[in-house]
Amino acid sequence: xxxxxxxxxxxxxxxxxxxxxxxxxxxxxxxxxxxxxxxxxxxxxxxxxxxxxxxxxxxxxxxxxxxxxxxxxxxxxxxxxxxxxxxxxxxxxxxxxxxxxxxxxxxxxxxxxxxxxxxxxxxxxxxxxxxxxxxxxxxxxxxxxxxxxxxxxxxxxxxxxxxxxxxxxxxxxxxxxxxxxxxxxxxxxxxxxxxxxxxxxxxxxxxxxxxxxxxxxxxxxxxxxxxxxxxxxxxxxxxxxxxxxxxxxxxxxxxxxxxxxxxxxxxxxxxxxxxxxxxxxxxxxxxxxxxxxxxxxxxxxxxxxxxxxxxxxxxxxxxxxxxxxxxxxxxxxxxxxxxxxxxxxxxxxxxxxxxxxxxxxxxxxxxxxxxxxxxxxxxxxxxxxxxxxxxxxxxxxxxxxxxxxxxxxxxxxxxxxxxxxxxxxxxxxxxxxxxxxxxxxxxxxxxxxxxxxxxxxxxxxxxxxxxxxxxxxxxxxxxxxxxxxxxxxxxxxxxxxxxxxxxxxxxxxxxxxxxxxxxxxxxxxxxxxxxxxxxxxxxxxxxxxxxxxxxxxxxxxxxxxxxxxxxxxxxxxxxxxxxxxxxxxxxxxxxxxxxxxxxxxxxxxxxxxxxxxxxxxxxxxxxxxxxxxxxxxxxxxxxxxxxxxxxxxxxxxxxxxxxxxxxxxxxxxxxxxxxxxxxxxxxxxxxxxxxxxxxxxxxxxxx
Ligand code: ADP
Ligand code: MG
Numbered sequence: 042x043x044x045x046x047x048x049x050x051x052x053x054x055x056x057x058x059x060x061x062x063x064x065x066x067x068x069x070x071x072x073x074x075x076x077x078x079x080x081x082x083x084x085x086x087x088x089x090x091x092x093x094x095x096x097x098x099x100x101x102x103x104x105x106x107x108x109x110x111x112x113x114x115x116x117x118x119x120x121x122x123x124x125x126x127x128x129x130x131x132x133x134x135x136x137x138x139x140x141x142x143x144x145x146x147x148x149x150x151x152x153x154x155x156x157x158x159x160x161x162x163x164x165x166x167x168x169x170x171x172x173x174x175x176x177x178x179x180x181x182x183x184x185x186x187x188x189x190x191x192x193x194x195x196x197x198x199x200x201x202x203x204x205x206x207x208x209x210x211x212x213x214x215x216x217x218x219x220x221x222x223x224x225x226x227x228x229x230x231x232x233x234x235x236x237x238x239x240x241x242x243x244x245x246x247x248x249x250x251x252x253x254x255x256x257x258x259x260x261x262x263x264x265x266x267x268x269x270x271x272x273x274x275x276x277x278x279x280x281x282x283x284x285x286x287x288x289x290x291x292x293x294x295x296x297x298x299x300x301x302x303x304x305x306x307x308x309x310x311x312x313x314x315x316x317x318x319x320x321x322x323x324x325x326x327x328x329x330x331x332x333x334x335x336x337x338x339x340x341x342x343x344x345x346x347x348x349x350x351x352x353x354x355x356x357x358x359x360x361x362x363x364x365x366x367x368x369x370x371x372x373x374x375x376x377x378x379x380x381x382x383x384x385x386x387x388x389x390x391x392x393x394x395x396x397x398x399x400x401x402x403x404x405x406x407x408x409x410x411x412x413x414x415x416x417x418x419x420x421x422x423x424x425x426x427x428x429x430x431x432x433x434x435x436x437x438x439x440x441x442x443x444x445x446x447x448x449x450x451x452x453x454x455x456x457x458x459x460x461x462x463x464x465x466x467x468x469x470x471x472x473x474x475x476x477x478x479x480x481x482x483x484x485x486x487x488x489x490x491x492x493x494x495x496x497x498x499x500x501x502x503x504x505x506x507x508x509x510x511x512x513x514x515x516x517x518x519x520x521x522x523x524x525x526x527x528x529x530x531x532x533x534x535x536x537x538x539x540x541x542x543x544x545x546x547x548x549x550x551x552x553x554x555x556x557x558x559x560x561x562x563x564x565x566x567x568x569x570x571x572x573x574x575x576x577x578x579x580x581x582x583x584x585x586x587x588x589x590x591x592x593x594x595x596x597x598x599x600x601x602x603x604x605x606x607x608x609x610x611x612x613x614x615x616x617x618x619x620x621x622x623x624x625x626x627x628x629x630x631x632x633x634x635x636x637x638x639x640x641x642x643x644x645x646x647x648x649x650x651x652x653x654x655x656x657x658x659x660x661x662x663x664x665x666x667x668x669x670x671x672x673x674x675x676x677x678x679x680x681x682x683x684x685x686x687x688x689x690x691x692x693x694x695x696x697x698x699x700x701x702x703x704x705x706x707x708x709x710x711x712x713x714x715x716x717x718x719x720x721x722x723x724x725x726x727x728x729x730x731x732x733x734x735x736x737x738x739x740x741x742x743x744x
């Protein structure tokens with residue numbers, strides 16, 4: 042029996058051995074470990090600590106600092122139950138130099154009786170500011186009863202992300218056993234052993250794994266916790282590589298499918314262009330050429346089109362749709378809000394009806410017979426271009442022959458919504474082309490990691506004649522000055538937005554707040570036409586307000602953040618944003634992008650409510666300093682981290698174990714280069730690297 046097992050470990054790697062191979066791990070624990078993504082012994086090694094404790098040395102009581110976890114040893118001086126705000130057990134201990142208070146809010150009488158004066162005790166815990174000065178709450182402790190001194194730990198103690206039913210001690214023992222196997226037989230492949238990574242000074246894989254699970258005495262906890270140690274960086278590199286490879290693999294999978302070949306002569310495209318009141322910017326021409334080239338291929342296009350707010354992405358989308366139509370394929374355009382759907386609808390109908398291109402549309406609020414009419418247009422193939430919100434991928438929507446999917450303002454949609462549309466568009470024979478447009482520029486670090494499966498086009502130029510927006514930051518203590526300013530602007534024939542925000546996610550409350558504000562402003566500005574638009578108005582009400590505003594019949598539009606994306610009204614040149622401190626940079630940038638679209642110089646007033654937190658202050662000052670969306674996105678990523686920048690819906694898809702794309706961005710070029718090398722010269726190691734890091738690799742490759 043023992044002999045058999047030995048043979049197994051030598052022949053196959055740790056990834057072939059189930060966790061039940063370890064002592065003390067039966068089916069019950071194995072089942073719990075599966076929830077942590079651990080099923081074999083290789084998984085154990087790649088289950089990484091997220092912080093460390095130093096139990097390798099004793100700290101004198103007088104060196105205790107709040108916020109630090111330390112190991113102390115001393116004799117009990119006094120133990121008593123204290124009845125203050127909360128009943129607690131207070132135990133003062135003393136070492137050679139000073140004393141420290143231990144505090145227990147939950148305790149047993151046995152515990153109290155054991156902590157008699159004179160007893161020697163060793164404790165580990167975090168020091169805090171307590172009622173009597175520095176205190177340790179609920180330390181782990183052992184009583185030193187025998188003469189023989191307790192050993193100190195030989196390594197830093199790792200702390201693992203845990204789950205109910207698997208204690209830290211259990212995890213540590215599982216890891217220790219596995220590391221023992223790893224050291225004695227080394228059955229784990231270092232796929233990067235022959236890869237030229239000299240400039241990073243990484244240790245080899247085995248050294249790195251041993252180090253992160255068992256950092257030696259003297260290793261710096263703070264360095265480890267910021268992930269700066271070369272051993273951690275070695276692992277972070279491999280993790281980034283694994284994600285990159287996985288995205289590329291998903292992309293290959295899509296690329297192996299056939300796409301409708303759009304081989305249009307482009308006659309309607311020329312007609313479309315000749316009817317436009319402007320000519321395309323160089324940047325628009327360049328990205329359209331890229332898109333056209335992709336659509337002529339037999340593989341599905343997967344392209345991310347980035348362009349700052351107002352850079353003119355919609356026209357490019359319309360051109361792509363025209364091209365698809367000329368090859369007799371339908372185009373679906375998905376947008377995040379009803380307002381945007383309606384605005385696009387109006388634009389597209391205006392552009393397309395002279396060219397005999399039929400536009401249909403769907404939204405959540407379209408019901409009954411009207412909806413059925415649109416569905417029939419879509420299914421019969423009469424509709425050439427279909428615009429809609431997420432209602433586009435409800436089950437009863439059947440496209441006749443979808444050739445192109447355009448997703449506008451991608452950051453508003455989760456990746457899964459994107460997928461759903463692609464799946465329903467495809468038939469057994471082909472997958473539609475896909476163009477994803479985003480107005481929140483995505484920092485390069487994210488395009489290189491999270492969007493590595495997409496080709497990227499950038500419109501890096503605004504149409505001519507735009508005047509830059511000046512931004513000021515004022516406290517709402519100056520509300521009346523701000524109102525006066527609105528009055529002046531409106532009297533000069535300019536139009537203004539007044540944007541209301543609320544902390545609560547509740548749409549109802551947000552709309553109520555906007556209603557109140559609209560009323561107040563209407564009272565304060567009797568000579569000015571004030572209107573209100575918010576998410577709970579009916580689509581036709583909203584559309585009519587927007588139309589009036591567009592025609593200049595209204596001067597001041599009070600709105601919730603529903604106007605954040607896409608809305609395009611060039612004469613509006615003043616925007617007040619209330620409580621901008623509640624919004625992220627990307628959202629502020631989007632909002633501000635609604636002005637500065639015409640020839641008049643535009644102003645944005647960020648009216649905050651004091652006091653501002655450090656990070657709000659930082660964000661508002663970024664807004665004041667620049668209007669460059671890419672710069673703003675980089676700052677946003679620094680301030681909020683990738684999860685928030687991408688939106689909560691997508692955070693699950695970029696939760697790294699050890700890598701941090703902001704901290705580790707200096708590696709991304711190398712990650713890309715090495716991924717390419719492996720994919721061409723060492724294909725056999727691609728899958729093993731992915732499997733090691735991405736538990737549910739299949740889910741990822743579908744993204
Ligand atoms: P976004 O990239 O934010 O979606 P839009 O497509 O809404 O921007 O375009 C913003 C405005 O600029 C629209 O009014 C559009 O008609 C106009 N526009 C687009 N391209 C040009 C161009 N090349 N020259 C002048 N105006 C343009
Ligand atoms: Mg747009």
